[in-house]
Amino acid sequence: xxxxxxxxxxxxESKTGYELKQTMDKSTGHFxxxxxxxxxxxxxxxxxxxxxxxxxxxxESRPDRRVYTITESGEKALQEWLLQPVTQLDTTKQLLLLKxxxxxxxxxxxxxxxxxxxxxxHERQAELYKTESTDFIKEITASQPELKQDAxxxxxxxxxxxxxEKMYIRWLDETIAMVDEQF
Amino acid sequence: xxxxxxxxxxxxESKTGYELKQTMDKSTGHFxxxxxxxxxxxxxxxxxxxxxxxxxxxxESRPDRRVYTITESGEKALQEWLLQPVTQLDTTKQLLLLKxxxxxxxxxxxxxxxxxxxxxxHERQAELYKTESTDFIKEITASQPELKQDAxxxxxxxxxxxxxEKMYIRWLDETIAMVDEQF
DNA sequence: TATAACATGTAACTAGTTACATGATTGG
DNA sequence: CCAATCATGTAACTAGTTACATGTTATA
Numbered sequence: 001x002x003x004x005x006x007x008x009x010x011x012x013e014s015k016t017g018y019e020l021k022q023t024m025d026k027s028t029g030h031f032x033x034x035x036x037x038x039x040x041x042x043x044x045x046x047x048x049x050x051x052x053x054x055x056x057x058x059x060e061s062r063p064d065r066r067v068y069t070i071t072e073s074g075e076k077a078l079q080e081w082l083l084q085p086v087t088q089l090d091t092t093k094q095l096l097l098l099k100x101x102x103x104x105x106x107x108x109x110x111x112x113x114x115x116x117x118x119x120x121x122h123e124r125q126a127e128l129y130k131t132e133s134t135d136f137i138k139e140i141t142a143s144q145p146e147l148k149q150d151a152x153x154x155x156x157x158x159x160x161x162x163x164x165e166k167m168y169i170r171w172l173d174e175t176i177a178m179v180d181e182q183f
Numbered sequence: 184x185x186x187x188x189x190x191x192x193x194x195x196e197s198k199t200g201y202e203l204k205q206t207m208d209k210s211t212g213h214f215x216x217x218x219x220x221x222x223x224x225x226x227x228x229x230x231x232x233x234x235x236x237x238x239x240x241x242x243e244s245r246p247d248r249r250v251y252t253i254t255e256s257g258e259k260a261l262q263e264w265l266l267q268p269v270t271q272l273d274t275t276k277q278l279l280l281l282k283x284x285x286x287x288x289x290x291x292x293x294x295x296x297x298x299x300x301x302x303x304x305h306e307r308q309a310e311l312y313k314t315e316s317t318d319f320i321k322e323i324t325a326s327q328p329e330l331k332q333d334a335x336x337x338x339x340x341x342x343x344x345x346x347x348e349k350m351y352i353r354w355l356d357e358t359i360a361m362v363d364e365q366f
Numbered sequence: 367t368a369t370a371a372c373a374t375g376t377a378a379c380t381a382g383t384t385a386c387a388t389g390a391t392t393g394g
Numbered sequence: 395c396c397a398a399t400c401a402t403g404t405a406a407c408t409a410g411t412t413a414c415a416t417g418t419t420a421t422a
Contacts (some may be wrong), residue, residue, distance in 0.1 A: 001281065011285070017402070027284070030275075031277040032280070032281045037385095037404085038381080040402065040403060042381095059400095059401090062390065062391075062400065062401070063388090064401080065401070066401090085300050086300070086301055087300065087304075088304070092214060092275050094215070094273050094343075095269050095273055096269045097340045097343060098211060098214065099269065101210070101336060101337060102187075102191035102194070103336055104332045104335075104336055114269065117268050117270065121270075125272060147287065149287045149366065150287030150288075151287075152365050153286055154284060156357075157280045159358075163350050163353070163354050167346050171343050174339075184409090218410070220374095220375080220376085221411080224375085245372060245373070245417095245419075246373040246417070248372090
């Protein structure tokens with residue numbers, strides 16, 4: 001699926017692999033991410049398949065950049081993918097839940113420590129949604145008002161992230177209280 | 184990580200690969216799942232590493248079953264893993280969010296149709312939590328009251344599933360309303 | 367009579383991660 | 395002076411999916 005994410009970003013603007021990574025981290029990071037190495041290998045495959053083209057851009061006193069541009073064939077592939085509806089639920093993998101599921105014989109304090117640690121992580125993540133993601137949306141809509149529609153959808157995905165974190169924190173609070181009482 | 188899930192289940196009771204698949208589907212399915220083929224290959228690896236042993240059980244008029252049992256070394260590996268706290272947030276991949284993110288130029292009705300389709304899927308999933316998962320917990324605690332502690336944790340993971348579905352449905356309602364107004 | 371459940375496995379493939387390799391510039 | 399940023403890539407590996415192969419029995 002990463003290929004479609006890359007095509008999606010390249011449709012807005014030609015970019016290098018390095019820039020694509022940064023853009024993803026700032027925008028889709030909380031629901032779709034990739035390592036730098038995977039981005040480079042996927043771009044290579046996309047070029048082989050004719051969905052993008054690239055040309056190197058020489059730079060002074062910096063390594064050359066390779067700028068990727070979406071092709072017509074790439075735009076078509078992206079459009080087809082966008083029109084194809086999602087018909088299955090995403091299968092998430094929640095490491096903490098897996099551990100917790102098998103933790104019935106652990107000491108109360110061990111479980112509580114682990115839950116509290118995750119609580120911290122989620123609190124921090126929830127904070128990030130207040131600034132980082134909104135900045136990204138504001139910046140773009142300020143310079144490109146024709147992307148207003150897009151910005152509404154970006155905002156919706158950010159909202160999802162916030163709700164998810166809130167839910168998670170609420171569940172951790174409940175679960176911590178439960179373990180505290182029952183164990 | 185599947186290896187630890189399998190060890191976790193085998194610690195309660197020796198099982199075949201087929202049974203492990205069924206048990207997972209009914210219990211950890213919504214936060215950890217695996218295909219039958221992956222279960223078989225992972226069991227093989229676990230046996231090579233000495234974390235489980237297996238013996239074939241001949242059956243009349245049915246293919247032989249291969250029953251896997253956790254070893255001491257396997258219990259140790261499981262315990263070590265359980266004690267190791269989760270220090271990173273899970274990176275989820277939400278296909279719908281990825282599509283939505285790039286859907287700014289699609290027709291209003293196309294987006295709404297896709298959101299409504301997913302709404303249905305999540306409604307159905309939310310229903311499942313009311314029966315299926317609770318049954319599983321009730322059955323086991325009725326026959327094995329010494330697993331009461333475990334059952335509390337299983338119930339917590341089920342609760343997570345319910346909260347997640349509720350959050351998702353709420354977000355879909357909001358997002359459908361937003362697209363309806365803004366597009 | 368067909369299909370779901372029981373039962374195990376391999377091969378080929380796709381997706382994603384970790385580690386390695388290289389090297390200049392800028393900011394604290 | 396050290397860490398971060400800029401910048402690209404390959405190799406080896408782990409995890410997970412899809413497709414294939416085989417065959418019986420119970421149930422609708």
